[in-house]
Amino acid sequence: MIAEFRSFIAKGNVVDLAVGIIIGGAFTGIVNSLVNDIVMPVVGVIIGGIDFSNYFIALNDKVTATSLGAAREQGAVFAYGNFITVVLNFMILAWIIFMMVKLVNRIRLQEEKKPPAAQPSPPPADVQLLTEIRDLLKSR
Numbered sequence: 001m002i003a004e005f006r007s008f009i010a011k012g013n014v015v016d017l018a019v020g021i022i023i024g025g026a027f028t029g030i031v032n033s034l035v036n037d038i039v040m041p042v043v044g045v046i047i048g049g050i051d052f053s054n055y056f057i058a059l060n061d062k063v064t065a066t067s068l069g070a071a072r073e074q075g076a077v078f079a080y081g082n083f084i085t086v087v088l089n090f091m092i093l094a095w096i097i098f099m100m101v102k103l104v105n106r107i108r109l110q111e112e113k114k115p116p117a118a119q120p121s122p123p124p125a126d127v128q129l130l131t132e133i134r135d136l137l138k139s140r
Helices: 002-010 012-046 068-074 080-113 125-139
Strands: none
Touching: 002 012, 012 080
16 A cells, blocks of 8 residues: 555656645735735725725624724624635636636647658659669568
């Protein structure tokens, strides 16, 4: 069983998947920063200057806080601003992945369109005739 497990781990697909997950985790941090630090403040300014991620509706009378973190400590809240932030995160990430796949597909298409390596030109007729004569003499 250990040998089979070692063989499974050593396969290229498992290693590729692990690398993809690690890079995806790092990329998620970049996208989160892009959304939270760049996109959402601009959206907040456009819609009135309020921090968009702090939009919520209190679901009970005990919630009096104005920030989402403090409101969650006081009770149940409907955090629609945070949800919108996460959806925008997803949309940006999906767009970036789409653009990357599109670029890779374009590169692959260009590779497929490359002409094959040039075939050597056929020898002159007299050399070809001499080669045929040689081959016939060898076969006797």
